[in-house]
Amino acid sequence: MKKTLLVSILFLSVSISAVAQKTINNYKYVIIPLKFDFLSEKDQYRLNTLTRHLFKQKGFIALFDKEEFPEELIDDRCKALFADVEKEKSGLFSTRVNITLKDCLGKDVYKTETGSSREKDFKKAYNEALKSAFSSIEFLDYKYKPAEAKVEKGDDEMKELAVNVDKVKTETQTEDIKVSTKNGETALKDETLYAQEKEYGYQVVDATPKVVMQLMKTTATNVYIVKDQNAIVYKEDGFWYYSENNGELKEPKTLDIKF
Structure with missing residues (x-):
């Protein structure tokens, strides 16, 4: 009963704090590949360099994918957008x-209108077409603004909710949650995790709620890749397990996850 109440309160707190849908204004980095798929060489026709230059002019911190990244980007690549230039089917003279x-x-965040050129010289044609396509981004009036959570309830309601969460958490912490390990023995598990569905799979949070891990979908049933870890989470015999392999396969750990 107490656990059920805690889950209800946690999901209520999540529902009243919605993260705003991201736009290009929520990113200050753009990563550009050194080679586009439709070309045969790196930075052919100086097209990759031009792409980086255009994004820099617009106010982004534009980086090639092979250069050294800032520390905050190394820690979280999701702070960046990933740019790609694609060639569309062209006419005889365009x-x-x-x-x-x-x-x-x-996931696509933004796609420009098609830029075109009727130049015969390939370098001039691609550079002109790219600048034409980039004009779509020019009209967006880009200004970097980090995404923030929107709180739709008043301060008094949020304070009351926080008190209720703390109260139920305190009561719940006095209980031992028993789970079965893979070898059949019984072990004590002192933390229950909660899976929140996302487009990529699930975000797993604890009772704080703090994000513990992100589970990426696979084609296998009840098998997920743990983002940024050499590990998977899978279900077997009715129980969830965390299995890690950093050059040496470790014994799977039992997880108490509520989906």
Whole structure:
């Protein structure tokens, strides 16, 4: 009963604090590949260099994918957009390209209108078409602003909610939650985790609620890749396990996850 009440309160707190949908204004970094797929060489026609230059002019911190990243970007690549230039099917006398910006999960954040050029020289044609496509981004009036959580309830309601969460957490901490380990023995588990569904899979939080890990979908049933870890989370015989392999396969750990 107490655990059920705690879960209800936690999900209520999540529902009243919604993260705003991200736009390009929520990113200050753009990562550009040194080679675009439709070309045969790195920085062919200086197209990659031009792409970086255009984003820098717009106010982004633009980086090539092979150069050294700032520390905050090394810690969290999701702070950056990933730019790609794609060639579209062109007419006999035209070159057509567009620019796509994706997030760290490969989801499209923005795609430009198609830019085109009727220049015969390839370098001139691609550079002109790229600048034409980039004009779509020019109109967006980019200004970096970190994404923040929006709180829709008043301060008094939030304070009351926090008191209720603390009260139930204190009561729940006095209970031992028993789970079965893989070898059949019984062990004590002092923390229950909660899985929140996302487009990429699940975000796993503790009772704080603090994000513990992110589980990425796979094609296998009840098997997830742990983001930024050499590990998977999987279900077997009715129980969830965390299995890590950093060059040496470790004994799976039992997890108490509520989906």
